[in-house]
Amino acid sequence: MVWGIDFSPKGTEALYVEHEGKLLIEIELRSMMQIFNSFDPAPFHEKELDASAEVYIYNSVGEFPLKKPLELMVYLPSSEIGTDTEETLRNAIRYHFSYKKLLTDIELRKILQRGRRNMTIAFVFLFLCLLMIRLLSTLQGGLLKTTFSEGLTIIGWVALWEPVNVFLYGWWPLVQKKNIYTKILGMDVKVNSCSQK
Structure with missing residues (x-):
C-alpha cells in the first residue's frame, strides 16, 4: 500500500x-x-x-x-x-x-540517429586504421611495427562496438516501452x- x-x-x-x-x-x-x-x-x-x-x-x-x-x-x-x-x-x-x-518516440528517434552517425564515424575510423596498417606493411618488419598494426586493428574494430550495440540491442527496450504505452x-x-x- x-x-x-x-x-x-x-x-x-x-x-x-x-x-x-x-x-x-x-x-x-x-x-x-x-x-x-x-x-x-x-x-x-x-x-x-x-x-x-x-x-x-x-x-x-x-x-x-x-x-x-x-x-x-x-x-x-x-x-x-x-x-x-x-x-x-x-x-x-x-x-x-x-x-x-x-x-519514448523522441528518445527512439534520437538513439537511432546517434547510432547511424556513430556507425559512419566508426567506419571512417576503421578505414583509416586499415589504411595505416597497409602503410606500415611497407616498412621493414619488427616488434614496434607489429605492435602498431595489431593495436590499430583492435582499436578500429572496437570503434564499431557502440553503434553495433545500438542497432542490435539498444533500441529494443524503447520499442517494448512504446508498445506497453500503446497497450495502456x-x-x-x-x-x-x-x-x-
Whole structure:
C-alpha cells in the first residue's frame, strides 16, 4: 500500500480478477486526487499521474503479452464518484501515457540517429586504421611495427562496438516501452465503488 493506493504484487495471471473476458488491473483510492501528482497544477485532464500509480499500471500491463485484453478498474468511495468521474480519469490517464509514448518516440528517434552517425564515424575510423596498417606493411618488419598494426586493428574494430550495440540491442527496450504505452492507451478505464469490489 503506497499513499492509499493498493499496489499489492500480483505475479501471475491467476491472481488477477477477470471481468467480461478481460483481466482487471485494480487500483483502490481514498479520493480521486490520489492518482495525480500533487505538485502538478495542471487541470484534471492534463495532470501528471502520481509516480507510484504510473509505475504500477506500467508494470502490471508489462506482465502480460500485448494481445492479452486488459482493463483498468479504479475503485473509489461512493462519495467521490460523480457523473463525469470515469471520463475525467480516463482522459487523464490517456493524456499522461500519450505524453510518455511521445517522449519514448523522441528518445527512439534520437538513439537511432546517434547510432547511424556513430556507425559512419566508426567506419571512417576503421578505414583509416586499415589504411595505416597497409602503410606500415611497407616498412621493414619488427616488434614496434607489429605492435602498431595489431593495436590499430583492435582499436578500429572496437570503434564499431557502440553503434553495433545500438542497432542490435539498444533500441529494443524503447520499442517494448512504446508498445506497453500503446497497450495502456487502448485499455478501457472503469470506475467502481469500493463497496462493490
